[in-house]
Amino acid sequence: MSECDKEIIKKGLSLLEDKNYEEACKVFAEAEKFYSEQKSDEGISLALSLLAVSKYFFDKSNYSEILKILTEASFMAEYSKNGTARLVNEFVRGTVYFGEGINDVALLHYNNAKNIALEYGDELSLMGYVLTRIKQLKGGTRFSSSVSSDPLISLVKIGRSISAVTDIDVLLKVIAEETRIAIQADRCTVFLLDKEKDELWSKVALGLDSQEIRFPADKGLAGYVVKTGEPLNIPDAYNDPRFNPDVDKETGYKTKTILCLPIKNNNKEIIGAFQVLNKKGGEFTKGDEDLLVAIGGSASIALENAQLFEQQKELYKEQKELFESFINTLAASIDARDKITAGHSGRVKLYSMLLVDELGCDVKFKELVEKAAILHDIGKIGIRDTVLQKEGKLTPEEYKHIQEHVQITHNILDKIYMSDDFKQITEIACSHHEKYDGTGYYRHLQGEQIPYGGRILAVSDVFDAITSRRHYRDKMPIQNVIDILLEGKNKHFDGNLVDTFLKISADKIIKVFLTENHHCFKDDDREILSRYNLKDIHDFIVNENADDNQKHIAELFNFYYSGNITESEGA
Numbered sequence: 001m002s003e004c005d006k007e008i009i010k011k012g013l014s015l016l017e018d019k020n021y022e023e024a025c026k027v028f029a030e031a032e033k034f035y036s037e038q039k040s041d042e043g044i045s046l047a048l049s050l051l052a053v054s055k056y057f058f059d060k061s062n063y064s065e066i067l068k069i070l071t072e073a074s075f076m077a078e079y080s081k082n083g084t085a086r087l088v089n090e091f092v093r094g095t096v097y098f099g100e101g102i103n104d105v106a107l108l109h110y111n112n113a114k115n116i117a118l119e120y121g122d123e124l125s126l127m128g129y130v131l132t133r134i135k136q137l138k139g140g141t142r143f144s145s146s147v148s149s150d151p152l153i154s155l156v157k158i159g160r161s162i163s164a165v166t167d168i169d170v171l172l173k174v175i176a177e178e179t180r181i182a183i184q185a186d187r188c189t190v191f192l193l194d195k196e197k198d199e200l201w202s203k204v205a206l207g208l209d210s211q212e213i214r215f216p217a218d219k220g221l222a223g224y225v226v227k228t229g230e231p232l233n234i235p236d237a238y239n240d241p242r243f244n245p246d247v248d249k250e251t252g253y254k255t256k257t258i259l260c261l262p263i264k265n266n267n268k269e270i271i272g273a274f275q276v277l278n279k280k281g282g283e284f285t286k287g288d289e290d291l292l293v294a295i296g297g298s299a300s301i302a303l304e305n306a307q308l309f310e311q312q313k314e315l316y317k318e319q320k321e322l323f324e325s326f327i328n329t330l331a332a333s334i335d336a337r338d339k340i341t342a343g344h345s346g347r348v349k350l351y352s353m354l355l356v357d358e359l360g361c362d363v364k365f366k367e368l369v370e371k372a373a374i375l376h377d378i379g380k381i382g383i384r385d386t387v388l389q390k391e392g393k394l395t396p397e398e399y400k401h402i403q404e405h406v407q408i409t410h411n412i413l414d415k416i417y418m419s420d421d422f423k424q425i426t427e428i429a430c431s432h433h434e435k436y437d438g439t440g441y442y443r444h445l446q447g448e449q450i451p452y453g454g455r456i457l458a459v460s461d462v463f464d465a466i467t468s469r470r471h472y473r474d475k476m477p478i479q480n481v482i483d484i485l486l487e488g489k490n491k492h493f494d495g496n497l498v499d500t501f502l503k504i505s506a507d508k509i510i511k512v513f514l515t516e517n518h519h520c521f522k523d524d525d526r527e528i529l530s531r532y533n534l535k536d537i538h539d540f541i542v543n544e545n546a547d548d549n550q551k552h553i554a555e556l557f558n559f560y561y562s563g564n565i566t567e568s569e570g571a
Contacts, residue, residue: 041080048073083120372428379408428453
């Protein structure tokens with residue numbers, strides 16, 4: 001969905017924030033119609049979810065109708081495989097159940113929303129709302145259509161446009177600027193307490209270049225209020241012994257009045273400090289102190305949410321790296337046992353990634369197919385060595401035994417406790433030998449019963465198998481390889497996927513071939529072959545009337561395909 005298309009969603013969100021629920025209903029109804037015409041599953045889901053919450057706030061007696069809308073939105077979100085659509089749907093479901101007092105279900109949906117935001121990103125900057133709702137539920141706070149006090153709403157509105165809630169540095173700047181405006185001061189710095197290092201730090205110094213400031217937590221005015229918990233309201237900085245004028249001397253700035261207060265979280269723990277300079281039109285008042293306390297209470301939620309988000313992102317990153325290391329190790333174990341087809345899973349992954357890119361699939365689906373490709377032959381670990389490592393043709397009994405590897409793949413992966421996404425990986429991996437006409441194995445699935453990712457692997461798997469050299473046979477001529485793909489359309493393979501695979505540019509295919517023989521690809525040759533695809537190469541070879549240029553292109557492709565390249569030729 002383009003930024004232009006999202007304008008209607010942003011308009012509706014603005015109406016929601018202003019509590020103009022009737023108009024928001026109209027806008028999201030229009031949005032649903034617009035996205036239906038555009039055939040955008042993601043847009044339809046977003047519009048329906050937001051229409052549901054607008055209707056709920058406008059008239060809670062529509063509860064049953066709203067649940068129907070949310071169910072339809074949920075279906076469209078899952079169908080679109082779009083993280084933002086799923087995030088919004090889970091957030092709205094949580095809101096409706098919270099409003100109805102069904103708090104345990106509400107908490108479940110809010111946690112789902114949080115996890116989706118961590119995995120897919122937070123395009124609409126909803127994390128501030130989500131984490132605040134979770135805190136409210138856990139703290140026993142009753143539902144209100146407003147997430148929190150006006151200062152937090154102000155911060156989240158600004159955060160929506162610049163993703164402040166998920167970026168701690170930006171959030172510090174937003175809070176400082178918002179505070180400066182609210183207090184009517186010249187400058188504001190927000191310091192955070194680093195408990196491990198016992199330091200105060202910030203990247204905010206309005207009016208100066210932004211850079212990280214760090215100093216011991218017991219130094220300066222900010223350090224004083226952090227250690228004592230006492231506010232400081234200094235009407236004349238240069239007549240107060242606690243003020244250090246050296247910074248003014250270095251910068252040329254003239255500090256006159258100072259208001260410095262600790263920032264406390266909901267547990268009354270000090271997590272940082274505000275330092276506000278030079279009240280416009282006079283001195284800081286008791287009202288300014290009270291306002292800063294109110295802003296600090298709200299800002300602390302946003303700051304802790306942002307810090308938590310960063311921590312969870314790092315944890316998710318570590319878990320993802322561990323998971324990828326785990327599956328790569330599994331794949332390597334097969335290469336170690338089956339020297340004949342070593343490297344096969346890696347090349348199937350590369351071909352599948354080329355096909356997914358050519359199809360224009362989203363990043364999340366690409367990741368699922370990538371993992372499934374790496375793991376698709378893991379079941380061979382259960383095949384006897386005498387069969388797995390046999391040189392030459394298998395007997396019918398041996399062939400039947402080796403077919404068991406896909407069911408073993410399913411059984412192995414199904415025992416690994418992972419997310420719903422991993423279950424999709426399992427289904428994709430174990431369906432790469434299914435055939436479009438239903439004659440494949442092991443479940444004899446047919447057509448679109450076969451997972452889309454499994455149909456992609458089927459094309460990549462066969463292509464690599466017959467284009468790879470074995471010590472007991474050479475590669476199949478490329479025209480024969482492509483004939484097999486074409487003859488297998490809507491029989492062995494999904495015909496649309498074959499057509500798309502043959503549109504992949506020849507240079508990209510060559511790069512995968514070269515991972516097997518480790519030869520070089522001349523830049524000039526790469527540029528020439530990038531203008532043609534596999535179907536072109538096939539046509540040039542089989543066409544008896546091909547011109548000299550077409551023959552040259554086919555010969556150039558076969559030069560690299562054969563792998564019979566000397567170091568001097570490939571250099």
